[in-house]
Amino acid sequence: MEYLSELSTQKILVTGGNRGIGRDIAISFAKHQANVVISGRDEATLISTTEMLQKYNRKCTYIKADMQQVESIRNMVDKAYTYLNGLDVVVNNAGINIPKPALEVTEEDWDQIIDTNLKGTFFCAQQAGKYMIAKNKGKIINIVSQMAFVGFRNRSAYCSSKGGAVQLTKALAVEWAPYNIKVNAVAPTFIKTELTNKMFADQSFYDEVLTRIPLGKLAEPSDVTGAVLFLASDMANFITGDTIRVDGGWTAI
Numbered sequence: 001m002e003y004l005s006e007l008s009t010q011k012i013l014v015t016g017g018n019r020g021i022g023r024d025i026a027i028s029f030a031k032h033q034a035n036v037v038i039s040g041r042d043e044a045t046l047i048s049t050t051e052m053l054q055k056y057n058r059k060c061t062y063i064k065a066d067m068q069q070v071e072s073i074r075n076m077v078d079k080a081y082t083y084l085n086g087l088d089v090v091v092n093n094a095g096i097n098i099p100k101p102a103l104e105v106t107e108e109d110w111d112q113i114i115d116t117n118l119k120g121t122f123f124c125a126q127q128a129g130k131y132m133i134a135k136n137k138g139k140i141i142n143i144v145s146q147m148a149f150v151g152f153r154n155r156s157a158y159c160s161s162k163g164g165a166v167q168l169t170k171a172l173a174v175e176w177a178p179y180n181i182k183v184n185a186v187a188p189t190f191i192k193t194e195l196t197n198k199m200f201a202d203q204s205f206y207d208e209v210l211t212r213i214p215l216g217k218l219a220e221p222s223d224v225t226g227a228v229l230f231l232a233s234d235m236a237n238f239i240t241g242d243t244i245r246v247d248g249g250w251t252a253i
């Protein structure tokens with residue numbers, strides 16, 4: 001049997017699929033001939049990424065949505081379900097970070113991070129769960145972070161949001177197991193993307209990060225995608241409530 005061949009029949013929603021890790025995940029699914037819907041707030045990058053996806057599968061499309069607005073999230077999931085005529089896998093990838101010392105974090109900063117990374121993840125899973133429960137089958141994959149397991153300066157709100165998302169993953173996995181819905185998470189370390197390039201322009205920060213990763217290098221988006229494809233595939237059909245740490249060994253120390 002060809003590995004991952006089952007993905008060719010899958011109907012998949014990837015939030016934040018217009019750039020970075022989400023884009024790599026969406027393109028990899030499309031390469032396996034899955035029908036993919038991506039979402040995001042920036043229409044220009046949604047269009048350009050969809051054009052990439054359609055090179056592999058013309059059925060791929062996008063939906064503009066705001067993960068900080070519950071009604072927008074519900075509409076996004078409903079539209080994706082209608083367009084795909086089903087929903088097999090949801091990848092909750094959309095997320096933000098506003099690095100600041102804890103004493104400088106404003107209420108607005110806190111709300112933006114928690115609303116996107118935790119509240120948005122929950123309500124996306126909730127809306128998708130309604131369809132999956134009716135079908136008695138589905139997979140939800142939450143992209144969290146190694147910061148769910150370790151502390152780091154200037155990331156108090158971010159660590160809180162990702163730690164909450166790990167616990168949310170466990171809670172949903174237990175509650176929805178009777179409906180054959182598997183809920184898992186992937187926790188990356190720092191990834192090489194256009195969004196992190198500015199961060200790593202600070203050479204001292206870059207050097208510090210590398211000293212914390214036993215493998216001695218940053219992860220690539222494809223490293224995260226590999227874990228997501230595995231969890232979406234039949235190879236992971238008896239895994240639920242777990243978090244795969246794609247961190248080069250950071251949290252093993």
